Amino acid sequence: MADYRKPIPQPTPETQPFWDGTKAGELRLQRCDACSNVIFPPRPFCPRCASRSVSWFKATGKGKLWSYVINHRPAPGFEQEAPYAIAVVKLDEGPHMMTNIVDCPQTPEALQLDMAMEVVFQPVSETISLPKFRPAGA
Amino acid sequence: MKQKSVAIVGAAETTQMGIIPDMSVIELHADAALNAMADCGLKPSDIDGVATAGESPVAVAHHLGITPTYVDGTSVGGCSFMLHVRHAAAAINEGLATTVLITHGESGRSRVGAGRFGPAAASLQGQFEAPYGASGPPSMFTIPVLRYMKELGLTHEQLAMVAVVQREWAGMNPRASFRDPITVEDVLNSRMIAYPFRLLECCLVTDGGGALILTSASRAKDFPTKPVYILGTGESTETPMVSQMEDFTSSKAFRVSGKKAFDEAGISHADVDHLMIYDAFAHLPIYALEDLGFCKRGEAAGFIWEGNTRPGGKLPLNTNGGGLSYMHSGMYGMYALQESVRQLRGTAPAQVPGAKISISHGVGGMFAASGTIIMTNEK
Ligand SMILES: [Zn+2]
Numbered sequence: 001m002a003d004y005r006k007p008i009p010q011p012t013p014e015t016q017p018f019w020d021g022t023k024a025g026e027l028r029l030q031r032c033d034a035c036s037n038v039i040f041p042p043r044p045f046c047p048r049c050a051s052r053s054v055s056w057f058k059a060t061g062k063g064k065l066w067s068y069v070i071n072h073r074p075a076p077g078f079e080q081e082a083p084y085a086i087a088v089v090k091l092d093e094g095p096h097m098m099t100n101i102v103d104c105p106q107t108p109e110a111l112q113l114d115m116a117m118e119v120v121f122q123p124v125s126e127t128i129s130l131p132k133f134r135p136a137g138a
Numbered sequence: 139m140k141q142k143s144v145a146i147v148g149a150a151e152t153t154q155m156g157i158i159p160d161m162s163v164i165e166l167h168a169d170a171a172l173n174a175m176a177d178c179g180l181k182p183s184d185i186d187g188v189a190t191a192g193e194s195p196v197a198v199a200h201h202l203g204i205t206p207t208y209v210d211g212t213s214v215g216g217c218s219f220m221l222h223v224r225h226a227a228a229a230i231n232e233g234l235a236t237t238v239l240i241t242h243g244e245s246g247r248s249r250v251g252a253g254r255f256g257p258a259a260a261s262l263q264g265q266f267e268a269p270y271g272a273s274g275p276p277s278m279f280t281i282p283v284l285r286y287m288k289e290l291g292l293t294h295e296q297l298a299m300v301a302v303v304q305r306e307w308a309g310m311n312p313r314a315s316f317r318d319p320i321t322v323e324d325v326l327n328s329r330m331i332a333y334p335f336r337l338l339e340c341c342l343v344t345d346g347g348g349a350l351i352l353t354s355a356s357r358a359k360d361f362p363t364k365p366v367y368i369l370g371t372g373e374s375t376e377t378p379m380v381s382q383m384e385d386f387t388s389s390k391a392f393r394v395s396g397k398k399a400f401d402e403a404g405i406s407h408a409d410v411d412h413l414m415i416y417d418a419f420a421h422l423p424i425y426a427l428e429d430l431g432f433c434k435r436g437e438a439a440g441f442i443w444e445g446n447t448r449p450g451g452k453l454p455l456n457t458n459g460g461g462l463s464y465m466h467s468g469m470y471g472m473y474a475l476q477e478s479v480r481q482l483r484g485t486a487p488a489q490v491p492g493a494k495i496s497i498s499h500g501v502g503g504m505f506a507a508s509g510t511i512i513m514t515n516e517k
Contacts, residue, residue, distance in 0.1 A: 009265035010258075019265075041262045041382070067285035067386050070333035075273035083333070086272050088281060088381045098267045098281075098381035108333060113288045130269055 004124050006077035011128075015042045017056050022129040027059045027119050029093055040095035059093050061119035062136065066090040070106055089117050089133050103134040139402060142517060144227040145358035145365035148178035148351030149479040152243070155465055156315055158345040162251030166243025166347035167198050174349035178361045180237065185351070187235030189226060190242065191218030192469055198241050208235035214375060215502025216416060216469040219350070220509025223475065224371035226352045236353060243347030244467035250345075263379055275418060276340050277332040279504040282386035283421045284334060289387050290436035292424065294334060296443050298325035300420040301338045301462050303448045308459025310449065310488035315342050316463045339420035341461035341470070348472040350479070355517070366482045369495070370403025370512035372396060380504040389501070391508035392429035396499065399510035400431070407432050411493040412481045413453055414474035416500040417460040423447070426499050427455075430510070454490045457481065471500035475511065482515040 011019045021028030030039040032046035033053040045052045068087035071078075078084060085106045088096050102120060104110050116136035121129040150173030152158070152166055161169065167190065175181065187208035188199040195211045198204075208229050212221045219240055226238035245252045257263035272278045286292055302322055308314035320338060328337040358365035374394035377383055384390055400407075407430075415426040427438035432453065441447070447455035458464040458477040465473060478496040480486040494516055500509045 006271065007259060007264065007268040009269055010260040011265070012260050015262075015265055041266050041379070067281055067283070069277055069280050069284075069335070070330075071271060071273065071277040072330045072332060073273055073276060075268075075271045075277075078271040078273070081271070083330070084271060086270050086277055086281065086332075088386075096381050096383075098270050098272070098379075100270050113284060124269070 006075070006124070008125050008128055014044055018042050019128060022121050022131050023127065025121055027061045027131055028056050029059045029095065030054045030056055038093045038095055040097065059091060063089040063091040063117050063133070065101070065111065065113055065115045065117055066096060067113065068101070068111060070108070085111055087133070097131070099131060099133050101134065102132050139224070139227050139368070139371060140231060141369050141403065142367040142514070143355050144230050144352055145355050145367045146350055146352055146479055146513070147358050147361040147363050147365055148174040148180065148349070149476055150174040150177045150349055151473070151476055152347040155313055155346045156344050157247055158245070159248045159250065161245070161345070163193060163243050163245050164197060164201055164251060166245065166345065167193055167241040168201055170243060170347035170349035171198070171202055171239055171241045174239070174351050178351055178363050180351065185237050185239045187226060187229060187238030189222035189238060189240045191222070192242070192244060204239070206235065208238060214507035216418070217471045217500025217502040217507055217509040218469065219471045219475055220498060220500040220511050221373045223350065223352065223368065223511050224373055224509065227368045227371060230352060230354050236357070238352045240350045240352070241347070242349070242469060242472035244469055245345045246343050246467035247345045267379055267381060275504060276335065278380050279419050280332050280335045280421070281380055282383060282505070285386035286421065287334070292439050294326060295322050296439035297334065297339060297420050298322045299443050300417070300423055301325050303442060304417065304456050304460045304462045306448050307457050307488055308463035311459050311464060312487060314459040314464045315344060316459070335419060338462070341418045341466035342463070344465045344467055346465050346467045348476045350475060364483045364515060366479050366513050366515055367517065368511065369405070369514045370399040370401070372398030372402070372510040373508065375507040376505060378503060378506050383505050389425055389429050389505045389508065391505065392426055392499070395508040395510045396430040399497070399512050403512040405495060405512065410453070410495050410497055412457065412478065412490045412496040413455045414478055414496070414498040415456060416470055416474055417456055417462050418466065418470065418501065420462065422501060423455060430499060449488065457486060457488045457490065471498070471509065474498040474500060478511070478513055482513055
C-alpha cells in the first residue's frame with residue numbers, strides 16, 4: 001500500500017462513518033428517519049424533506065451495472081491498468097455510486113449493462129478501503 | 139425578464155484563436171474585452187458592470203481600468219456566460235448598471251498563467267469519484283452515454299455522425315481549428331479515448347477568449363452595431379458529480395433551463411432559425427435537442443443522421459463547427475454566444491440566410507449546470 005499513487009479520499013466529519021464502514025467491510029448508507037429516503041453521498045440531513053434526523057444502515061452491497069466508460073487515458077497512478085472501466089453501479093437501495101469493476105475483463109463484451117454486481121473492499125491506505133464491485137457470484 | 143428590453147451591442151473573440159503560447163489567461167480576457175469595446179465604440183470608463191468566470195471579476199475590472207457598480211462572478215462551468223447574460227439583463231433592467239461587460243479567456247492548451255485541475259481529496263468528488271481513475275471530462279462527461287444507448291437505441295455510427303456534420307460547418311469557417319471533411323468511418327477509426335468515445339467525438343483543447351457588452355434596448359440604437367435583443371433566458375443546476383445525475387438519458391438542468399427560456403421568449407420551436415448547443419462531446423447535441431424539446435425522446439440522433447442540422451438543413455446547429463471542430467478552451471459557452479450574435483448580425487462565415495431567432499444553450503461542468511439564451515435581431 002505504501003506505493004499506492006492514486007487519489008485517496010480524505011474523509012470529513014460527515015463522511016467518516018461511510019469510510020469507517022468500508023474499513024470494517026460494510027457498505028453503509030443513510031436513510032431519512034422521517035421519509036425513508038436513502039441518501040448518498042453522505043450528509044447529516046435529508047435533501048428531500050430537510051429532516052436532520054437520518055440514520056446509518058448497512059446496505060446489501062448489491063446493485064446493477066448502470067453505465068461506464070473504458071478509459072484509455074489513465075489518470076495519474078492508473079498507468080498500469082489502462083484501459084480500465086470507470087463505472088456507475090445503481091445500488092439496490094437506489095443511489096448511484098461511482099466505482100471500478102474487479103474480477104472481470106475490462107471490455108464491452110464482458111461489461112453488460114444491468115448485470116448484477118456485488119461490493120468488495122480494497123484497502124488503499126492504513127485507514128481507507130475503497131468500495132469496488134464485481135459481477136455477483138464471481 | 140422583459141422581452142427585448144436589453145441588447146448585446148458589443149461582441150468579439152480574441153484576436154488570435156487556437157494555440158496562443160505568448161498570452162496569459164488575464165491577457166486573453168483583456169484582448170477579447172478590448173476587441174468588444176472597439177466593436178461598439180466604448181472605453182473602459184463607459185463600462186459599469188463586469189461579469190466573468192474562471193478568473194476573478196475583480197481582477198478583470200482592475201486590469202481593464204473599470205470601476206463597476208455591478209459585479210457577477212457566477213462560475214458554474216462553461217455555461218457561466220449564459221448565466222452572466224441573464225443576470226446582466228436583469229441588472230440593467232433594475233438599474234444596477236447601464237453597460238455590462240462579460241469576459242472569457244482561457245489558456246486551455248498552453249496553460250499560461252492558468253490554474254490546476256482536480257478536486258480536493260476531501261471534496262465529495264475527491265472522495266467518491268476521483269479514487270476510481272476518472273481523469274477529467276473525457277472519462278466522466280461520457281459515463282452516462284452507454285445507458286442512453288441501451289435505453290434509447292443510439293448507435294456508435296449515429297454518435298459519430300454528430301462530429302461529421304459539425305466538421306461540415308467548420309469547413310466553411312476560416313477560423314475553425316479543424317476544417318478537413320471527415321466520414322463516420324474516420325470517426326470510428328480514430329483513437330479510442332474512453333469507450334464508447336473516440337478522439338473525433340471529443341472537443342478540442344485550445345486557447346482563446348471572447349467578450350460581450352450589453353446595454354438597454356433604448357440605448358442600443360445609439361451604437362454602431364446591429365443590436366441583438368435578449369428574448370428569453372433560463373438557467374439551472376443539477377449535480378457537481380456526474381455519477382449523481384438523476385437520469386442518465388436526460389439532463390434535468392437542460393430541461394429546466396430550456397423551458398424557462400422558451401416560456402420567457404414566448405416562441406415555439408418552429409420559430410427558431412439557428413441553434414448553438416455546447417458540444418464538449420458528441421452526445422451533448424443529442425441530449426440537448428431532446429431536453430430542449432426540438433426532438434422527442436430517442437429521436438435526436440436520427441434527426442441529425444437525416445441531415446436536419448447540417449448546412450442547408452431545417453435546423454442549422456453549431457454553425458461555427460462547435461467545440462468538436464471550431465475551438466474549445468475549456469469554458470466554451472462564450473463561443474456559442476459569439477456565433478449566435480454573428481448569425482443575428484448577418485456576419486457569420488457560414489451565414490444562415492435571414493436568421494431572426496437564435497438560441498445558445500450551454501452546459502457547465504459535466505451535466506452540472508445549464509444556461510439558455512434566446513436572442514433576436516427584430517425589435
Ligand atoms: Zn426525508
